[in-house]
Amino acid sequence: MQYHFNTIEAKWQKYWAENQTFKASNTSEKPKYYVLDMFPYPSGAGLHVGHPLGYIASDIYARYKRHKGFNVLHPQGYDSFGLPAEQYAIQTGQHPAVTTETNIKTYRRQLDQIGFSFDWSREVRTSSPEYYKWTQWIFIQLFESWYNNESNKAEEISSLIAVFASEGNANVNAVCDDNIEVFTAEAWNNFNQKEQEEILLKYRLTYLAETEVNWCPALGTVLANDEIVNGVSERGGHPVLRKKMTQWSMRISAYAERLLQGLDTIDWTDSLKESQRNWIGKSVGASVTFNVNNHEEVIEVFTTRPDTIFGVSFMTLAPEHELVSQITTPEQKAEVDAYILATAKRSERDRMADVKTISGAFTGAYAEHPFSKEPIPIWIGDYVLAGYGTGAVMSVPCGDQRDYDFAKHFNIAIPNIFEGVDISEEAYAAKDNVKIANSDFLNGMNYKKASKRAIYDLEQLGQGEGKTNYRLRDAVFSRQRYWGEPFPVYYVNGMPQMIDKAHLPITLPEVEKYLPTETGEPPLGRADVWAWDTVNNKVVSNDLVMSSEVETSQHNGVFPLELNTMPGWAGSSWYFFSYMEEKAKRGEDFASEDALNYWENVDLYIGGSEHATGHLLYSRFWTKFLKDRAFVGVEEPFKKLINQGMILGTSAFIYREDGTNTYLSQGLIKDKKVAPIHVKVQYVNASDELDIESLKNDAEFGADYKDAEFLLENGVYKVGREVEKMSKSKYNVVSPDAICEQYGADSLRLYEMFLGPLEQAKPWNTAGITGVHGFLKKLWKLYVGENGLNVTDVAATKDNLKTLHKTIKKVEEDIENFSFNTSVSTFMIAVNELTAQKCTSKEVLEPLLALVSPYAPHIAEELYSQLGNEGSIATVAFPKFDASHLVESSKNYPISFNGKMRFTIELPMDLSKDEIEKAVMSNEKTIAQLEGRTPKKVIVVPGKIVNIVG
RNA sequence: GCUCAAGUGGCGGAAUUGGUAGACGCGUCGGAUUCAAAAUCCGAUUCUUCGGAGUGCGGGUUCGAUUCCCGCCUUGAGUACCA
Structure with a gap:
């Protein structure tokens, strides 16, 4: 009997669904373990092979934990509100709910065919009213x-x-x-x-x-x-x-x-x-208040260097600062206004792109130094950001490069307040190894002491205090x-x-259209029934709205509703709590106290690093808030988090010679001028050869190539290849569907893991998939021969047990370390060895299935049932490692000369250091290698290595 | 610029406390089987002037370094005037 993966996989997927094999329970004697994937946005394009990478990893871990005796919660759902569905709705008039539903169906089909052990009974969709009821409640x-x-x-x-x-x-x-x-x-x-x-x-x-x-x-x-x-x-x-x-x-x-x-x-x-630390951007320093000469107003600044307060030679305000218009003198008004206008015109992007250009304007006003009482000119400059701190800085050109550059550019004095430091070329921004000078009572102090003293004296004056600032803005x-x-x-x-x-x-x-209204209100402004009736507590027609000015006795209690909607991150900031409760019980509360207390938080979260400063920060914020208000019991939502690396696409290019309709095979380009054009990767085989016929018959682009001429080399057209992000626009997207059909889900799962370490970005290249597929076939053959089952009750040999236990040890370590790629190699080695040993022993072959099961669950289930077992392999205990099977009686010692291994000598394990040295030194290979020289030293590490020096 | 990763055969990658560098797989080459092909199986595959050399480059520590330390180069990701 052959390995018919299509039949087997369909059979077990059906079995899991019908038997609810992976349904988690909120009451269990087992310890709990919560494995979560970042839930997908169901886009119209469906899944590509990059998406399941993290899901496969988390699924392996979830399945492993079930084998290890845990009550595992491994749910999945959809982040189904979002811009693409709405943009599509604007273009086509289709309701986003309709397209979202269609897309979810596609996703579900694709996810199911890969054989994930999700508990779908707890599915969450952020766009479903039962779910967003609670998003509204949290708001x-x-x-x-x-x-x-x-x-x-x-x-x-x-x-x-x-x-x-x-x-x-x-x-x-x-x-x-x-x-x-x-x-x-x-x-x-x-x-x-x-x-x-x-x-x-x-x-x-x-x-x-x-x-x-x-x-x-x-x-x-x-x-x-x-x-x-x-x-x-x-x-x-x-x-x-x-x-x-x-x-x-x-x-x-x-x-x-x-x-x-x-x-x-x-x-x-x-x-x-x-x-996240950078995004939060904590900086410790002081807030300092400067009086403005001839004005009531004061300028407040934040500085991390209060120790340099005597180095201030000017102040800089952001052009948007509210004081600018008040303090600018009549003589400077024209210049300042022109500058403000010029900066307002520049987009954020221009400002960022061109950091080098120094610009600014003098307001004509002066501030007063809090200690020396000297006048300090007040400038405006766009290097000061309105949104950070107070939108104003005390400029210390000798200690800050931007202030230095600004001062040089506008010829402002640069007083030096650092002892023995040369500032003729650049500012001295380091805090360490310097003493303050020319600074009155701060002279001779270091950064730490001077800062403390400056803050103390500012406090005495009532013109400052120690302060901590954060870059993190309200969202x-x-x-x-x-x-x-x-x-x-x-x-x-x-x-x-x-x-x-x-x-x-x-x-x-x-609404009849998904665009903003003609008056510029959001799309909800188009709704006719969008007012709140506070008497009957329901949404009613806008026609009933009365002004709130109307006297209470005359008022019908109908008021306008909010026209904005919430951002994408609203629904995703708490969904992990929703999964904790069974769907039927998500009524009175978003999750019962029992459920929240049982599951606590996510033990393992796997997803992309692109959510570092969005989703992952907002989720932590909401969790802390819910904890404060005692709605949940935990301070952090995700205990352990792993980022899976992106799977990149391998784009394919054909080359059109400029000004012609001729396409040159890659080797024919030479010095010719050509334009590289992306072609769909499915028309290119593993040897980079283009299937020209299929390209010409492509429904979308075939017409472009109908009359084109393709110049071949050695009878084939070779395309150029380049690794790029996998994207629809680059025609390098590979869908898991074709792989599942051709090789099966187990092959896809193994191959995605086999590609390399989980966290690393790597290009997708199908060339190697035959390797893991071949492995599954070999695995199958180990159990099932042409005439039926090969497995017998014969006792396992020493070698059989050694292979098995070596594999148990390695696979367990690998899973705990999320090193799934090396497990696949380990399985290959195990199957190669057991095949060579002609192993048929059930005692070895049955436990092996439990090891393979997290990775390739379908084949494991099938073979497990063929061995005569009832039910699913999913909760079978993970085999126990027994070190006694790995004990060796002899060791093949590597013999090194000056650290370089030259040959090996087989010696018994129980030899002492001296005995090993004696055996090695008298060996003829050693004598030949030494050519009569006497070694200076011989290092013997029993059980490891022998190194001969000299 | 700053922060964080990472540099190992033709390719993906392995080497888990410093102890046989290149496991496993792909590809390539040779062979078996076959009328032939697919599939399957067996063998070889870092380079080499056959002495050796070799894990981005240059130093260092060590009996011994892909692994530890110092300095540099390259690539990728994130961030960007944060006072």
Whole structure:
């Protein structure tokens, strides 16, 4: 009987589905283990071979843990809100829900055919109302919370209101907006409702505020910082502008320190932690207040170098700084205005691209040095960013290269405050090994001491204090799009009101088009039934909306709903908690307390590193928030995280000679001028030869080549190859479907692992797949011969057991270390050895199946059942390693001369050091190698090596 | 510029506390089987002037370095005027 993988794989996939083999239970005697993949966005193109890489790895681990006796939760779902479905809807008019459903079906079929052990009964879709009901609920909880710096956690807003009512806000230590005015309890109690709500909005963890946002005109929406790559939108590569808009924001900055500290408690790669550290961008220093001559206003700056305060020779404000217009003198006004206009015109991208050009303008105003009281000229310059710190810096040209360059360019003085340091060529930015000079009371001190002293003296003056700054900005949470979660928010008198939990979800309304309205409102502005009836608690027609100015007695209680939707990261920031609860029980709460306490957090998370500063940071933020409010019990969502490397495509090129319709085989190009053109990789074989007929018959592009001439070399057309990102536009996408059909899912699984270390990026090249496929055939033949089963009850030989236990040891170590590529080699070696040993012993061959099962589950199930076993192999115990089978009686010693191995000598293991040396030195090969020389030294490491020196 | 990875045969890669560099697979070459092909099986395959040399380059530590230390080069990823 032959290895019919298609039949076998279909059979077992059906068996697993019918028997719910991988359904996890929330009550179990076994220890729990939660393995999670970053869930996919179901795009129209379907899966390519790069997507399953991480899924295969996590599936191997999940299956391994089941063999090891764990209750494993290994769920899957879809991040199904998002831009591509909406863009497609705009083009075709099809409802995004319809295309999303179709795409999910394709994904599911593709995932099923690879044989993953997912518990599909817990599937999550971010776009389903049952799910986003809870996304809306979490949003409400954030709105109803503030961050108390005293308790260092989020608390219910009611506790803040209580403080306001009893003692005002003077002693409140909260994370809030900068522009908070101090008020008394009496004042608070006399504020009207709207005034109180306005104040509370400055404290809430999600808040509505006018902020500078990244506006992408092409996509018609704002974007978060992590959605912008190199100054253009991550999706589509469109330009992004700065724009002031009223938007929902998340006060993630409140969690900056905890997000930073928490990194030390989790098992993630260093590079990933480093990305998050950089993104959070903590810097410790001081805030310093400079008085402005002839003005009431003061300039506040943040500096990491308070020790260099006597080196300040000018101040620089961001052109957008609000004081600029007030302090600029009439003589300088024209120059300053021109400069501001010029910088406003430059896009973010231009500014970034051209860092070298120094520009700025003098305001004509002077600040006063806090200690020396000397006047300091105030400049504006675009190297100071409005969005970081206070948008103003104290410029110390001798200690900061940018200040130095600016001073040189505009001929500003560069006082030297470092003892014995030459600053004629460049600034001295290092903190160590230098003493401060020309700095009054700081003279002779080092960085640490001078900083401390400067802060102390500034505090005495009331002009500064120690301060820690973070680069992490609050995250914009509104999107002007249709295909996202609607906010559970309506507006009374311009103030946002939350809809009660009992009436969630607020489902997406129908619209006739998915574009912004003619007046520039988001697509939800097109909905006719999009108003909230506060009396009947339901969504009603917009026609019923009455102005909130109307007197209460006359008012029908209908108000307009929020028109923005939530960003893509909303649904993905908590989905891992949803999986913890069985679908039927996700009603009263997003997950029961029992479920949350049982599964705690994700033990192993596998996904791409592109989510380093987006999803992975936001998820940590929401988890910490939910923990603070006691909705979940854990501080971190993902205990261990592994990034799988990207699978790259191997693009194929044909070469058209310029000005002709002739295509040259790669070897014929020589000096000719040619244009390389991508061709679909499926028309190219493993030897880089193009199938010209198929290319000419291609439905999409065949017509382009109908009359083309192809010049061959040695009878074939050779294409050029190049490794690039796998992408539709490069025609190098390989779908797993064809591989599964031709070689089977087990071959695909093994091959993806065999390609190399999981974390490394690697090009996809199908050439080697015959190797692993051949291995599966050999494995099959070891069990099943032409006339039926080969396996017998004969006792295992010593060699059989040695091979088996060597394999158990290696595979177990490999899985624990996520070194799946080496396991595949180990299996090959084991099968080669057992075949050579003509092993038929069930005692060896049955445990071997449990080792193979996580990697190639279908063939393992089939052979396991052919051996006469009932049920699935999935929970069979992992074979136990027994070291006694590996004990050797002799060792083939490598004999090295000066560290270089020349030959080996077989010697018994129980020889002493001296006996080994004696045996080696008297060996004729040693004597021949030494050619009469006397060795200076002989190193003998019993059981390892002999090294002869001299 | 800064941060983090990584450089090993024709190719993907292995070598888990410093101890036989190149496991395993692909490809290539030779052979068996076959009328022939596919499939299958067997053998060879780092380079070499046959002394040796050799893990990006140059040093160092060590009896011994792909592995540890110092300096450089290259490639990839992330980040970008962060005061």
